[in-house]
Amino acid sequence: MIHYIKNKRPIDTMLLMVSALLISISFWSCDPSLSTYEYDLAEANSLEDLTPPSANFSAAVSSTDHLTINFANLSSSATDYVWNFGDGNSSTSKDGQNTYPDLGTYTVTLTATDKLLASDTFSMDIEVVEPAAIIPVINEASFEDGALAGGTGDGRDSWRISGGTIFGITSGPTRTGSQAAKFEVAPENRVGYQSLTVSPNTDYVVTLYYTMKTSPAGGEVRLAILGNAISDASEAEAAIIASTTGNNQVDANEYIQLSLAFNSGDTSTIAIWFDSNDVAEARVDDVSIALAP
C-alpha cells in the first residue's frame, strides 16, 4: 500500500505543474503589459549601425557592343542602389548596364543605401572608346623554314592557293634571314596569297621588299589587296580592291620597299596577293602589315 502511494505522488505533481503552466500561459497571453511596448521610443536601447554601406563598383565593356558597359556592383552592407550613368540614364537594379549614345567620358555614380537609410556614394569616370583595331599576324612573312607551329613549314606553306603555282624559295640575295620568295620568268606565273583578319573600315598599310634582275627591262612586281578570301587563284583579279607595282631594276641585289595603303571597308577578311609580270626574275622578302599612321 505504501508502495502504491509512493508511486502515485509524482503523477499528482505533474498534473499540478501542467495545470500551473496552462494557467500561466493563459495569463501571459492576455497580459495587457505587452501592448505597453508600443509607447516606447523606437530609438531607446537601439544599437549604432556599425556596418554602414560602402559603395563600390567595377566596369567592363560588353562582349557584344562597345557602347554598352556592364557595371559590377561591389558594394557591401547595402540593400538598395541607385545608378546614375552620367548620360542622363539611371537604374535601381543591383548590377548596372547602360548603352551610351556616343563615345566619350562619363561619370558614373552609385549610391548604396541600407534600410536604416545610411548611404554611401562612389563615382568613377568611364571612357567609352572604339575597340582597338586588329593588327593581323602574317605567317611566314619572311619566308624562313620552320616558322610555323611546332617548327614546321617550308617558308611558303601559308602562301599557297589552289589554281596558282607557289613562288620558289631563294637563298640569296635575301633582305633578312636566309630565305626569300623567288619569281621566275614566264611561263612560270608564280603567285603568293594569304588571307588575314582585319577590323572593318580601318586604314592599313602593307609593305614588302623586292629586288629584280637588271635585265630584261620591263619587269614588274605587283602587290595587291583582295577584298575577300578566295578559294582559287582565278578569282584573284576580280577581288582586287587596291594594288601597286614596283619596277626598279637598278640593282639585282638591292631590296626596294613597296607599300600599299588601303581601307578594309565593310569586310573583316582581306587577303594579300603578290606576283610578277614574269619578265625579269624577281625576289620578295619581309611582308608586313600595320595600321595606317
Add this chain to the structure above:
Amino acid sequence: MKQINIIVLLLIGVVLASCESDFLNPTPSSGVTSESYYTTVGEVETAVINLYDGMQGTNSTDTDDNHAYMYEFYITEMRSDNTRTKSSEGEAAQFENYSIAATNGIVADYYASFYNIIFRANIVLDNLGVVEDASVAAAFEGEAKFVRANAYFNLVRLFGDIPLIDRVISPLETDVQFTRVVTSSVYDLIESDLNTAIASLDNSYKTRASKAAAQALLAKVYLTQGENYNLAQGLCEAVMGSGFSLESNFNDIFYDERNSEIIFAVGYASGLSSDSQNFSSEWMNAVGRTSGVNYVTTEAVTALNDLGGDRTAYSYRVDPFQPSQNQVVKYLPNGEDGGADGKTFENDATLAGNDWIVLRYADVLLMHVEAIMAGGTETSNSSALSSFQMVRDRAGLTDVVTNITKQELLDERRVELAFENQRFFDLVRFGVAQDVLSAFSTANGYTYAATDLLLPFPQREINLSNGVLTQNPGY
C-alpha cells in the same frame, strides 16, 4: 647520515641528468615526426607522391574530409550555364542559382583541400636539401612547384585576392594565413613556379607533373591574365611538338586512360576508398550521396545538339530512370553505363577509378587559337585555322573553316570540353561571364549578380582570422 648522503648524491645525479636537453626533448626512437622524417631521397619521394594524394582528395561522405578535385565540378561547372543539381535542393543548389552562402560546406571543403595541397608542396620544397642527386632534386622541385602553381591558379581564379603561402608555416603565423595578397602577386608566384617546372621536368608521366603539363598550364595562365599572347602561343606550340595527338574516337578520351591526348590527369583507382573517386556516382541518379548533381541544363543540351557533332552522344544522355532529365556520360563510373535504369552497376560506383582529366591536347589546340586571336574578335591565321580544324575534324565536323570568331571559339570550347570544369573559367577569361550568366540567370529565375563571379571565403576562415581576412563583396 650515510643514508642521507647517498640520497643527496642520487638527487644531484638526477638534477645533473635532467640538465641535458636530450632528457627533456628526446628524439622518439619508435615514432616518426615531420621534422625528423625526411632524411633520404626515398622519404622525400613519399612527400612527392603525397602531392597527388592531396589532389585526389579523400573518397568519403564525411564533410570533414578534404575532397579536392572530386568537388571541383560543384564550384565551376555548376556555377556555369552547363549543369545544375537534379532536384535543386541542399547547399549544392546554391551554385546553380547563385545564392552561395559564406557557410557553404563545399566551398570550405575545396578551399581547405587546395591549401592542403599547397602545404604538401611546401613540405617537399622544404626538404629538398637531403636529396643529394641534383637532377632528382630538380625534378622533385619541378613537381612540387607545378602542383603548387596549379592549386594557386584555381584558388586565385575562384576567390580573387587570396592568402599567399610559399613555405611551411607554423600555426601561430596567422598574419600569413589570413592576409589577402593581390592577384598579380599570386600570378607572379604561379608563373615563376611553372617556369621552374618547365625547366626541370620531362614528359615521363601523365598522372604526375610533366613539362608539357606545366607548359599548357602556363599558357592558360597567360591567357587568363590577357597578356603575353605570343608566349602563350609559343608554349602551346611547344606542347604541340611533344608527341601528343587527338584520340580518333572522342569517347576513348574518357575510357582509355592515359591515352595520347591526356597531358595531365588526377589518377584514381577503383575499389579502394583511399584511391578512388565518388564524383562519377554523384552524377548518376541517386547512386551516390546526392539525388544527382551535375545534371545537364537545357542550354547545354541545345549547344551540344547544335554544335557538338560526334561529341554529343558521348557528352550527355537522357537519364534512363527519369527521362525528363539529362546526365553527363563523360566519366561514367568505371565505364559502366548503369544498365537499363542507368543506376545499376556491377562494381561499386561510389568507388570509381576514372581519372580526372585536368589538361588534354584538344584544350591546348583551342588555347593555341585563342593565343593567336590575342584578345581580338576573330582570326583567319592559318596556324589557328589548322589547330581549330583538327578539333572539329575529330568531331566529324569536316567543313573547312576559313575564319574563327571569338564566339565560335567559345562555343567550340563549350562543346569540346563540356562538363570538364572549363566553362566557367572560359566565360570569365573571354570577358563574357557577365553577359552570358545574367541572361542565363534571368531565363531560369536565378539570382546572378556580378559579385557571384568570385566565391565567398569560408565563414570558418573569416571567424578564425579575428577580422584579418576580409570577405569578398556581395556575401
